[in-house]
Amino acid sequence: SQPKITLRALTRERANFVLEGVDLSFANSLRRAMIADIPTCAIDMVEIQSNTTPLPDEMLAHRLGMVPLISADTSRVLVDHRECSCEEGCDRCSVELTLHAKCEERGIMQVTSKHLIRSNSLGSPYGDDEAMNAMGPMPSAQKSLDFGKPIGFDDPSVDGVMLVKMRKGQELKIRCIARKGFAKEHAKWSPVSAIGFEYDPYNALRHTAYWYELDAKAEWPLSDNAREEEAPPEGAPFDYNRKADRFYFDVETVGSMSPVEVVETGLHILELRTAQVVQELGVLLEGPVDGDAGGAMPNGNGLDYGG
Structure with a gap:
């Protein structure tokens, strides 16, 4: 049967759907791709210019790194900083954010991610566009006006991520560089906070x-997904030929990307990697196609999601 996705619920940060017509390995590969292989933007370098708060510099830098930043279309608007020839970050590979807060009054001042301000431009160390083009890869699209800003920066209903609390006279002044990365390098780059994944809710396959x-039965109650399937007859013989072909996903994002974009990008990653395997096998079996053995397909860390 053909692969089929049935959407059961969709919100700003969550997608619940059923995937059918694929095997267990494909469904699990999609889950892993959504968790660890989708590039996002996160703070990767912190320059602390002044910190008289109770929080040590190291803890503050870690908290800043875990702040979700708006990361739609990261693969197209940023290049990998390791492939860029700049030294400290430029508009091609980085986004700059600054924070300057000082408590001037009695009481406690809460400093959150909403105090982070994205700079309009980091500038270019190369002088002009022609020089930049000669120095390495270029982004294939322009950043949106909100790209790299903390999630919920302009939404009063969304609380900012707490960074530190200050008393009167204390000050915090920092400069941050956010870069493109993958969650297989560090969890701060993951676009999802959790992915619920279930199949065979009645355990008819006896995988558990x-x-x-x-x-x-009392200690292991059935999940809500059991309503989607027919219960096997009591005492029915085990079917050795049966395989799982219906999978229940509950994708919860951190807010840096929409759940629809996360799922679509995860599927596209699997498509690109499958095409790369097919191409390489074709080269091994039949020789290079059109004289090009491998230049047509991007590698795993340089996936181009554009057309």
């Missing part, structure tokens, strides 16, 4: 051995 004390 339940540990229980008295009653397995």
Whole structure:
């Protein structure tokens, strides 16, 4: 049967859907791709110019790195900083954010991610566009006006991520460089906070051995996904030929990307990697196609999601 996705619920930060017509390896590959292989933008370097708050510099830098930044279309608007020939960051590979807060009054001042301000431009160390083109890869699209800003920066209903609390006279002044990265390098680049993944809610395939004390059914209640399938007859013989072909996903994002973009990008990553395997196998079996053995397909860390 053909692959099919049935959307059960969709919000700004969550997508719940059923994937059918694929095998377990494909469904699990999609889950892993959405968690670790989608590029996003996150703070990667912090320059602390002044910090008289109780929080040590190292802890503050870690908290800044975990702040979700708006990352739509990251693969097209930023190049990998390791492929860029600049030294400290430029508009091609980085986004600059600054924060300057000082408590002037009695009481406690809460400094959150909403105090982070994205700079309009980092500038170019190369002088002009022609020189930039000669110094390495260029982004294939322009950044949006909100790209790299903390999520919810302009939404009063969204609380900013707490960074530090200050008393009167304390000051925090920092400069941050955000870069493109993948969650397989560090969790701060993951676009999702969690992905619920289930199949065979009745355990008819016996992939799970339940540990229980008295009653397995009472101690391991069925999930809501069991409503989507017919319960197997009590005492039915085990079907050795049956395979899982219906998978239940619950994708929750951190807000840096929409859940629709996360799922679509995850599927596109699998498509590109499958095409790359097919191409390489074709080269091994039949020789280079049109004289090009491998230049047509991007590598795993340089996926181009553009047309």
